Amino acid sequence: MRPKFSAPADGRRSSRPGSAAARANITRLPTAGQPRIAILGAGGFIGSHLVPALALRPGARIVAVDVVFDKLPPGLPGVERVQASIRDSGFLDAITARADIVISLTAMCNPALYNTRPLEVIDASYTDLVPLVKLCAERKRRLIHLSTCEVYGRRALRADGRPSRCMDEDRTALCLGPIHRERWTYAAAKQLLERVIWAYGRHHGLEFTVVRPFNVIGPRMDFIPGVDGQGIPRVLATFMHALLTGQDLVLVDGGRQRRSFLYVDEFVNALLHIVDRPELCQGQIINLGNDKNDVSIRTLARKMASAFRAQRPNARAPRLRTQTAAEFYGAGYEDSIVRIPSMAKAARLLDWRPNMTLAQMLPPIVADYLARYESRVAGDPRARAIAPGLP
Ligand code: UGA
Numbered sequence: 001m002r003p004k005f006s007a008p009a010d011g012r013r014s015s016r017p018g019s020a021a022a023r024a025n026i027t028r029l030p031t032a033g034q035p036r037i038a039i040l041g042a043g044g045f046i047g048s049h050l051v052p053a054l055a056l057r058p059g060a061r062i063v064a065v066d067v068v069f070d071k072l073p074p075g076l077p078g079v080e081r082v083q084a085s086i087r088d089s090g091f092l093d094a095i096t097a098r099a100d101i102v103i104s105l106t107a108m109c110n111p112a113l114y115n116t117r118p119l120e121v122i123d124a125s126y127t128d129l130v131p132l133v134k135l136c137a138e139r140k141r142r143l144i145h146l147s148t149c150e151v152y153g154r155r156a157l158r159a160d161g162r163p164s165r166c167m168d169e170d171r172t173a174l175c176l177g178p179i180h181r182e183r184w185t186y187a188a189a190k191q192l193l194e195r196v197i198w199a200y201g202r203h204h205g206l207e208f209t210v211v212r213p214f215n216v217i218g219p220r221m222d223f224i225p226g227v228d229g230q231g232i233p234r235v236l237a238t239f240m241h242a243l244l245t246g247q248d249l250v251l252v253d254g255g256r257q258r259r260s261f262l263y264v265d266e267f268v269n270a271l272l273h274i275v276d277r278p279e280l281c282q283g284q285i286i287n288l289g290n291d292k293n294d295v296s297i298r299t300l301a302r303k304m305a306s307a308f309r310a311q312r313p314n315a316r317a318p319r320l321r322t323q324t325a326a327e328f329y330g331a332g333y334e335d336s337i338v339r340i341p342s343m344a345k346a347a348r349l350l351d352w353r354p355n356m357t358l359a360q361m362l363p364p365i366v367a368d369y370l371a372r373y374e375s376r377v378a379g380d381p382r383a384r385a386i387a388p389g390l391p
Contacts, residue, residue, distance in 0.1 A: 036061045037275070038095050040086055040132075041105030043069040045221045046146070046213075049268045050103070054275075055079050063099060070228070071220045086128055096135040101142045101275065104132060108186070109148070110222070112232035115182035115332035125189035133197050137206040144274055147194050149214040149289065150187040153177070155337045166342040169212065169285045182332035194285065201283050209274050209281040214289025214341045217361065218264025219368030227376045232329070235259075239301060240369045243308040244377045248321040252328050255298030255320070258338040262290040263361040266354035273350040280349045289341030290354045300358070307362035311370060 042051050043066030051064050051072055060078035067085050074081075084091050086106055096102060108117070108124045129145075136143040152167040153175035164172065174191055176184040200206035222237035223229025224244065232238060242249045270288045274281050295303075298320065305318040325333045346352050 035100035036063060036098060037101045037103060038063040038065060038099035039103045039105065040065050040095075041107070042066045042081075043072050044105060045071065045218070046105050046216065046264070046267070048072050048220050049218065049264045050105075050271055051079055052076055053268045053272060063095065065095065086132065092132050092135055096132070096139050096141050099141060101144065102132065102136055103144045103146075103271075103275075104129060105146050107146070107148075107190075110232075110234055111183060111186075111333070112329055114184070114186045115330060118182045118185040121186050122189040125186055126193050129193055130196060133193070133200055133206065136208070137200040137204045140205070140207070142278060143197065143206065143208045144211065144271070145193070145197055145208065146211050146213060147285075148187065148190045149212050149287070149339055149341065150184075150336070151191040151194065151212065152339065153184065153187060153336065154334070156340070166291065166340045167287065168342040169287055169345055172342075177334045180332065181334040183329075183334045207278070207282055209283075210285040211271070211274065212285065212287045212289075212341075213262070213267060214287060214339060215259045215261045216264050216267045216288075217261050217365065218267075219365055220372075221264075221365075224369070224373045224377065227373055235297060235300065236304075236365070237369075239304045240308075240366070240373075241377075243305065243315070243318055243366075244369065244373055246316045246318075248319045249301045249305065250328060251298055251301060251320055251322045252325050253335065254322050255301060256296055257335050258294055258296050258340075259300070259336075260289050260291055260294040260340050261300070261358060261361070262288065262293065262354055263356040266290070266356055270346060270350055270352045270354075273352055277350065284345070284349060286346050286349060287341035287343070288346055289339075289343070290356075291340050291343050292355075293358055294338070294340050295358065303358050303362055304366070307366045310363070311366055 037054060039047055039051060039062060041047055042064035047064065047066065048071035051062060054060050054062050055076040055078050062079045063082055064072065064079050065082045065084055067083065069081055086092055106124065108121045114121050133143065149167065151174055152172055154177065155175065156164045156167045157173045157175050158164050159171065159173055176187050194210055197206065197208050197210055201208050217236045222233035224237060224241050225231060225233065239249050267288055301320055308318065309315060325335060
């Protein structure tokens with residue numbers, strides 16, 4: 001068994017990406033004692049939930065790495081922040097020299113980018129991470145890598161090409177669209193990295209677990225366009241933006257496509273089980289999702305609209321409007337039609353079964369977006385003009 005967490009960690013310094021200070025921060029980490037967990041991409045949506053959950057554990061020693069930390073509360077016990085990019089020269093070398101476990105969360109995880117910035121998407125999901133995999137293998141570090149349900153592609157298919165209901169980690173065929181459908185750049189890059197990880201595991205002794213998250217949602221997901229980001233975020237934040245500004249909720253191609261939504265706290269809980277079960281999870285690819293929350297995007301829009309109206313009864317009644325995928329995302333987009341995870345492996349290995357319904361998760365999510373964005377969106381005269389119900 002791997003040792004559990006014990007002694008508390010120290011400072012919370014940050015420094016500029018790539019700077020000598022950033023590397024120095026890493027080399028100052030204590031070298032003896034309990035496992036150190038480096039979290040790459042710690043300042044993003046998932047990291048902002050995972051790092052505080054790990055920090056609650058007695059004696060946690062976490063190195064939280066990212067370029068920005070806006071979403072991560074400061075002063076968490078046992079958490080050292082390192083402001084750096086995984087692309088900084090020498091950085092991956094330094095972090096894998098010191099961490100016992102590396103959890104890799106970095107990616108450009110947003111379908112609006114897959115066909116508009118495909119080369120950056122491929123680099124972020126594949127090229128930049130191959131050195132990490134090699135270093136973890138060489139140094140015998142445990143790698144917990146977050147891949148994606150996108151690797152399954154358009155829908156669940158059996159080996160003989162017939163459709164099946166659920167996406168199974170070890171049986172379902174991976175069905176991506178043609179090359180000119182650039183939407184699949186992300187899935188292809190993620191899939192290839194999974195294959196690299198697998199090969200290092202099988203042939204070079206890499207200790208790894210690959211996680212495939214299925215539409216994890218929660219507070220702090222993505223950004224609100226024009227406030228803390230530009231462009232099109234994923235559907236939850238896009239709908240929240242529309243609700244906050246009184247605009248129509250846009251259903252791409254009518255919103256008949258389906259997703260299975262998992263609440264971020266339950267997701268993080270499963271990740272903690274993976275951290276704690278190295279032997280059981282060794283060499284495994286694990287879906288983390290909730291098959292009970294399989295809904296169409298149209299249904300999601302309706303449920304989000306009612307959750308919003310429950311907290312802002314005076315806001316204008318939201319309207320739904322359809323747009324084609326080509327209009328919304330541009331050329332090269334193609335959708336996953338339905339995505340339902342097989343839950344069996346996660347239940348067996350992690351003794352984990354999520355149970356939060358959309359009706360339970362949406363109110364706290366709406367409350368979080370209202371608290372963080374309402375005044376900033378309402379301060380925009382254009383938003384006030386189209387959303388008279390906003391205070
Ligand atoms: C994305 C990522 O590509 C996945 O890797 C990731 O696992 C997943 O999000 C996630 O959140 O976990 P996808 O579900 O296609 O995949 O991304 P969303 O932007 O959340 O879109 C969901 C669906 O809503 C798509 O069918 C999209 O066309 C639709 N949509 C999106 C709308 O109908 N209206 C919008 O305003 C935005």
